[in-house]
Amino acid sequence: MRTFLALVAYFIPIIALAHEVTVAVASNFTAPMKVIAKAFENDTGHKTKLAFGATGQLYAQIKNGAPFQVFLAADDKAPAQLVTGGLAVVDSPFTYASGRLVLWSRTPGLINETAEVLKRGDFNKLAVANPKLAPYGAAAMEVIEKMGLTPLLLSKLVEGSNIGQTLQFVSSGNAQLGFVALSQVFDNGRLKEGSGWIVPLGMHKPLQQNAVLLKTGLQNPAAEALMTYLRSNKALAIIQSFGYDALAPQ
Amino acid sequence: MPTLPISFEAWQAIGLTLQLATATTFILLLVATPLAWWLSQTQSKWRAAVGALVTLPLVLPPTVLGFYILVVLGPDGWIGMVTQAIGLGLLSFSFSGLLIGSIIFSLPFAVQPIQYAFEAIGRRPLEVAATLGAKPLDAFFSVALPLAKPGLLTATVLSFAHTVGEFGVVLMIGGNIPGQTRVVSTQIFGHVEAMEYTQAHWLAAGMVVFSFGVLLFLTRLKKRHDRVMP
Numbered sequence: 059m060r061t062f063l064a065l066v067a068y069f070i071p072i073i074a075l076a077h078e079v080t081v082a083v084a085s086n087f088t089a090p091m092k093v094i095a096k097a098f099e100n101d102t103g104h105k106t107k108l109a110f111g112a113t114g115q116l117y118a119q120i121k122n123g124a125p126f127q128v129f130l131a132a133d134d135k136a137p138a139q140l141v142t143g144g145l146a147v148v149d150s151p152f153t154y155a156s157g158r159l160v161l162w163s164r165t166p167g168l169i170n171e172t173a174e175v176l177k178r179g180d181f182n183k184l185a186v187a188n189p190k191l192a193p194y195g196a197a198a199m200e201v202i203e204k205m206g207l208t209p210l211l212l213s214k215l216v217e218g219s220n221i222g223q224t225l226q227f228v229s230s231g232n233a234q235l236g237f238v239a240l241s242q243v244f245d246n247g248r249l250k251e252g253s254g255w256i257v258p259l260g261m262h263k264p265l266q267q268n269a270v271l272l273k274t275g276l277q278n279p280a281a282e283a284l285m286t287y288l289r290s291n292k293a294l295a296i297i298q299s300f301g302y303d304a305l306a307p308q
Numbered sequence: 309m310p311t312l313p314i315s316f317e318a319w320q321a322i323g324l325t326l327q328l329a330t331a332t333t334f335i336l337l338l339v340a341t342p343l344a345w346w347l348s349q350t351q352s353k354w355r356a357a358v359g360a361l362v363t364l365p366l367v368l369p370p371t372v373l374g375f376y377i378l379v380v381l382g383p384d385g386w387i388g389m390v391t392q393a394i395g396l397g398l399l400s401f402s403f404s405g406l407l408i409g410s411i412i413f414s415l416p417f418a419v420q421p422i423q424y425a426f427e428a429i430g431r432r433p434l435e436v437a438a439t440l441g442a443k444p445l446d447a448f449f450s451v452a453l454p455l456a457k458p459g460l461l462t463a464t465v466l467s468f469a470h471t472v473g474e475f476g477v478v479l480m481i482g483g484n485i486p487g488q489t490r491v492v493s494t495q496i497f498g499h500v501e502a503m504e505y506t507q508a509h510w511l512a513a514g515m516v517v518f519s520f521g522v523l524l525f526l527t528r529l530k531k532r533h534d535r536v537m538p
Contacts, residue, residue, distance in 0.1 A: 115501055182398065188484065216483030219479060227400075230382040232382040232398060
């Protein structure tokens with residue numbers, strides 16, 4: 059009995075301090091976020107509940123009362139709009155990662171460093187995320203425009219409703235090429251499989267991915283702890299290993 | 309006279325939706341009728357298994373169904389391998405791909421009403437036809453089919469309506485190509501996502517009014533038929 063009470067007494071402080079934070083995460087950040095969440099839970103004892111989706115979709119849900127407390131968007135516009143809309147804490151948005159676009163195919167050797175196959179038009183379909191809804195899709199269209207390939211490629215485009223579905227089109231082989239997030243196909247410094255062309259940073263507006271604390275997350279220690287944790291060295295190392303440019307702690 | 313805020317793309321989506329619904333219903337009636345006949349008449353031990361297989365699309369979530377259709381139509385799937393071998397390329401992201409998806413998705417809605425209508429006929433009329441010298445195929449066309457008309461009408465209505473409302477499957481295998489795979493349901497979805505609520509409202513309202521009209525017409529048709537053939 060005494061051992062039992064001692065055990066309970068040992069756990070009470072942790073139970074009392076541990077909170078849960080619900081996080082809305084942009085689809086492209088799915089893999090790194092799962093790793094970060096696990097590390098966060100281990101290091102702080104707080105719990106996380108993650109929901110993934112297109113930034114546009116999550117934004118609409120938040121505007122309509124979805125119970126998220128922290129929002130990791132794939133752009134900087136959605137967090138800014140939430141602040142002006144009074145749904146997010148002023149001064150809380152910060153860039154947690156800078157996204158990289160990659161032209162990818164599951165076929166090894168198909169894409170080289172100059173993306174010749176794209177210029178030749180020698181493929182069936184090019185998958186992009188819906189540019190109206192996903193920042194990575196808008197960036198992909200920018201790149202196509204910059205390369206002067208819009209007339210050639212317009213008829214070959216297929217749109218995924220989010221970046222996750224876009225990857226599905228390419229990894230299932232239904233589209234031979236696709237513009238996806240580097241993080242989706244990157245692991246510890248190299249492509250997991252297939253072939254790709256990492257798009258140089260200058261070819262599209264920077265894919266600043268901003269995190270923001272929603273007003274529903276105020277007073278939640280876990281939410282504020284997560285916002286801080288995302289800027290820690292541990293988190294930055296994880297983010298970088300997944301193919302993002304992560305900035306120095308602010 | 310003010311123009312309706314329905315853009316060219318919206319009309320394109322509407323036209324495509326109607327094309328898809330009509331084509332699906334037509335093909336389904338051709339496919340479902342013999343299948344329903346077999347299910348209603350057979351004593352085979354496969355009856356239960358085939359019946360369950362036909363009902364399966366009712367149980368699977370459309371996005372799951374759409375995902376597996378995507379895989380099957382792709383280069384790794386058996387349909388994809390066949391279409392590539394015969395030179396058709398891949399059917400994903402095309403109207404044909406959507407058609408295949410719609411047929412699978414609405415199959416139970418077509419087979420079941422027809423099957424029940426055939427079963428409701430019972431053995432008597434067909435036995436009488438046989439004693440009068442009608443061969444099985446003749447009996448099917450001159451006796452069974454006319455008696456099963458209400459079931460056929462129901463199947464038509466349900467397949468059409470179900471395809472017009474189809475969303476999950478199209479989202480998974482469509483690729484949102486204007487004029488080819490962008491149907492009304494995904495168009496409305498896109499408008500809502502991009503917070504273009506006016507266009508979304510107009511399209512949705514139009515869809516509701518049209519569907520209501522079609523269903524009302526077909527239900528009236530069925531009522532008239534029931535009055536004529538008690």
